[in-house]
Amino acid sequence: MSFLRTIQVVNVRWFNATAWYGLELARLLNAAGHESRVVALAGTETFEKAESMGLRPVAMPLNAKNPLEFPGLLRDMSRLIRAFRPDVVNCHRGESFLFWGMLKGMGGYALVRTRGDQRLPKGNLPNRILHTRVADAVVATNSVMTRHFAEKMHVPADRLYTILGGVDTARFRFDPEGRAAVRARYGLADEDFVVGLLGRFDRVKGQRETIAALSRxxxxxxxxxRLLLFGFSTATLQEEVEAWIREAGMGDYVTITGKVPDVAACLSALDAGVVASLWSETIARAALEIMACGRPLVSTSVGVMPDLLPASALVPPGDVDALADVLRRAATDAVWRRELTEACSKRIAALGDADFLNQTLAVYADACSRRRRS
Incomplete structure (x- = not known):
């Protein structure tokens, strides 16, 4: 497309997958010669991350619930629209989506709603109107959400899209030297079969179930x-995870790494990755990074994971026995492990950051064309 100005509305407090999706998209657009501004909540992890990425975020209280704050918010939004003159506004959260819709007439932009939240949107009449008549395009980050929009929200097929995100394959790739260095760092022998789970310490991520599966x-x-837990305290403290390890008698088999600077090398050190989430994973950033590093991946069947992996690599969330069985197969069945590795590599070939950018630009082109015709 020709030069585009976009506003990425990323009013997410924590730097989770939804926030990453919006900020990474802004970064890719800017790097490709377009101009994107990020609107975020002041004093949040997402705002600070946007600053560290050089995105110059604009702070607005987009999650305000007090009606007395709405006039000031609408004034600030209007000022940004007049000064920046966006071609597209992409809302990655629902709060303030109505306000951006109200200002479309003044701004003349196309309005896009990207849904990366695990919660399915309510199919009430006001919400259906917002998504089918106000939004010029609706983007879902997995097929479950796409089906919900189509079947329950009645979003027309010509304005409904699925974009899973993407991964920087120049950064995340198999690193043989890094593999050797990381395995030496953590005292892992050549004959050890190393499983890794990448994710913050949180009940949803399934660290406890993974520890229990390996204990079996x-x-x-x-x-x-062996199990490497690439994680750190958030909703669940590291001390609690350490207690799970002790209770399972797995102190000699599990290592907590904390934050690591060399993520690609650490992932390369694995013999298999695991996503054990109990729910969520509507945007599976960790899964894409593991797959991009050439590692076979097994997972629970939540969120976007069925869009990424063959059915044989998926187990029901929370089913420790099934998780143990699929990990056993990954460790002992060399033919299946090689086939799974090949399937992961084939799938990730279409999920690079260039694919992410180009698919999004195609949506924006359609949305702008639709807006001009309306």
């Missing part, structure tokens, strides 16, 4: 299996 394997005689 160890107790059945698999003494060469």
């Amino acid at each position: 394997l160890v107790n059945s005689g698999m003494r060469n299996i």
Whole structure:
């Protein structure tokens, strides 16, 4: 497309996958010669991350619930629209979506709603009007959400899109030297089969279930299996995770790394990755990074994961026995592991950051064309 000005509305407090999706999209657009501004909540992780990425975020109280704050918010939004003159406004959260819709007539921009939240939107009449008549395009980040928009919200097929996101394949790729260095760092032998879970410490991420699954394997005689937990305290404290490890008798088999600077090298050190989430994963950033590093991945069947992996690599969320079985297969069935690795590599080939950008630009082109015709 020709030069575009976009506003990415990323009013997310924590730097989660939804926030990453919006900020990464702004970064890619800017790098491609377009101009994107990020609107975020002041004093939040997302705002600070946007600043560190050089995105010059604009602070607005977009999640305000007090009606007395609405006039000031609408004034600030109007000023930004007049000064920046966006071609597209992309809302990555629902708060303030109505306000951006109200200002479309003044700004003349196309309005896009990207839904990366795990919660399915309500199919009430006002919400259906917002998504089917006010929005010029609706983007879902997985097929479950796409089906919901189509079947329950009745969003027309010609304005409904699925974009899973993308991964920087120049940064995330298999690193043989890094693999050797990381395995040496954590005392991992060549014969050890190393499983890794990348994600903040939070109940949703399934660290406890993963520890329990590996405990079953160890107790059945698999003494060469190891688990790296690439995570750190958030909603769940590291001390609680350490208690789970002790309770399972897995102190010799599980290592907590904390934050690591060399993520690609750490992922390359794995023999298999696991996404054990109990819910969520509507945008699976960690899964894409593991797959991009050439590692086979097994997962629970939540969110976007069925869009990424073959059915044989998926298990029900929270099913420790099924998770143990699929990890056992990954560790002992070399043919299946090689086939899974090939399937992951083939899938990630269409999920690079260039794909993410180009798919989004195609949506923006359609939305702008639709806006001009209306």
